[in-house]
Amino acid sequence: MPVPTTTILTPDDHRATIIRGIKRTEKHDYKINTDVDTDIITLPRFILENQKMHLNAKGDFSQVLNALQFAFKFISQTIRKAELINLIGITGDMNSTGDQQKKLDVLGDEIFINAMKSSGIIKCVVSEEQEDLIILEGNDSKYAVCCDPIDGSSNLDAGVSVGTIVSIFKMMPDSTGACTDVLRHGWEMCGACYAMYGASTHLMLTMGDGIDGFTLDNNLGEFILTYPNLKIPDHRAIYSINEGNTYYWTPEIKSFIQSLKEPQEDGSDPYVARYVGSMVADVHRTFLYGGLFSYPGDSKHPDGKLRLLYEAFPMAMLMEQAGGLAVDDKGRRILDLKPNHIHDKTSIWIGSTNEVNKYLNHIKK
Numbered sequence: 001m002p003v004p005t006t007t008i009l010t011p012d013d014h015r016a017t018i019i020r021g022i023k024r025t026e027k028h029d030y031k032i033n034t035d036v037d038t039d040i041i042t043l044p045r046f047i048l049e050n051q052k053m054h055l056n057a058k059g060d061f062s063q064v065l066n067a068l069q070f071a072f073k074f075i076s077q078t079i080r081k082a083e084l085i086n087l088i089g090i091t092g093d094m095n096s097t098g099d100q101q102k103k104l105d106v107l108g109d110e111i112f113i114n115a116m117k118s119s120g121i122i123k124c125v126v127s128e129e130q131e132d133l134i135i136l137e138g139n140d141s142k143y144a145v146c147c148d149p150i151d152g153s154s155n156l157d158a159g160v161s162v163g164t165i166v167s168i169f170k171m172m173p174d175s176t177g178a179c180t181d182v183l184r185h186g187w188e189m190c191g192a193c194y195a196m197y198g199a200s201t202h203l204m205l206t207m208g209d210g211i212d213g214f215t216l217d218n219n220l221g222e223f224i225l226t227y228p229n230l231k232i233p234d235h236r237a238i239y240s241i242n243e244g245n246t247y248y249w250t251p252e253i254k255s256f257i258q259s260l261k262e263p264q265e266d267g268s269d270p271y272v273a274r275y276v277g278s279m280v281a282d283v284h285r286t287f288l289y290g291g292l293f294s295y296p297g298d299s300k301h302p303d304g305k306l307r308l309l310y311e312a313f314p315m316a317m318l319m320e321q322a323g324g325l326a327v328d329d330k331g332r333r334i335l336d337l338k339p340n341h342i343h344d345k346t347s348i349w350i351g352s353t354n355e356v357n358k359y360l361n362h363i364k365k
Contacts, residue, residue, distance in 0.1 A: 075164060146167045214226060
């Protein structure tokens with residue numbers, strides 16, 4: 001029976017082998033296994049390499065991203081073991097936007113805020129679970145972060161993919177922390193990202209120069225670059241919307257969705273409906289496959305239901321960086337909007353350029 005060996009490559013054609021703890025040198029013609037890529041790009045490596053491209057960079061933004069990735073890993077692992085440690089179900093409380101809080105909403109919020117505090121340079125935090133802006137005392141006034149710690153938490157008990165959505169702003173000059181640091185146009189963000197916790201944990205990130213996707217390797221404990229410079233397809237006949245709200249939609253929106261269900265003018269088949277009910281999951285699919293995701297306003301919620309600062313803004317920035325579009329019911333670019341309150345809401349139509357433009361043409365915009 002052959003003796004198992006571990007091969008260590010050296011610069012020449014000699015190979016040092018270790019056999020049962022005894023080292024000896026022999027000459028062999030070993031074949032290197034090229035099926036496994038060992039030169040992988042982790043998120044820390046990606047951050048450092050991008051930092052080198054900016055000559056005057058001090059590493060501040062890298063600290064923000066490091067704090068974020070720690071929060072994503074922590075939340076990801078907590079969600080995976082939630083049912084085993086009795087973290088499913090609701091707390092009986094309501095959050096700042098009137099939604100019932102899950103136990104994981106509360107824990108995810110605490111994990112996120114503490115991770116931002118540990119960065120040392122994030123001064124302001126806006127969370128869906130907190131009514132007011134949070135000022136992190138002792139931190140330098142360099143960045144403000146807005147987040148939905150666990151988006152789609154109503155699906156948690158059923159094991160459906162949920163996520164964390166984040167927008168990042170640089171603090172206003174000479175500010176020591178105020179709502180004015182985040183009540184700004186969407187195009188003033190310096191970065192945006194989301195983590196999706198599903199079969200795998202995915203991270204989609206933009207720093208304003210394209211979008212890159214990472215997948216968490218649980219064995220290594222690192223996010224690995226798997227979708228470099230991701231681009232959304234210009235067209236895909238898929239729409240994603242909660243049709244349970246059809247009764248409350250405006251006639252304009254009803255007629256548009258109905259038009260997608262019919263054979264198209266170019267002779268192609270009707271659109272296919274795909275709806276998970278978790279914004280992160282639905283938009284993530286849209287990034288990879290193309291199509292249209294929408295959460296329009298209706299007679300019950302005329303301004304829409306998605307929070308502008310930490311849901312619509314970051315998704316819109318990511319989508320535009322991937323080559324797509326994001327507008328509201330009136331056809332206004334999402335990133336041109338400006339909230340008056342940290343929990344302001346909006347409608348959204350987001351996805352491939354062809355599909356969003358089809359909606360804009362329908363409403364004559």
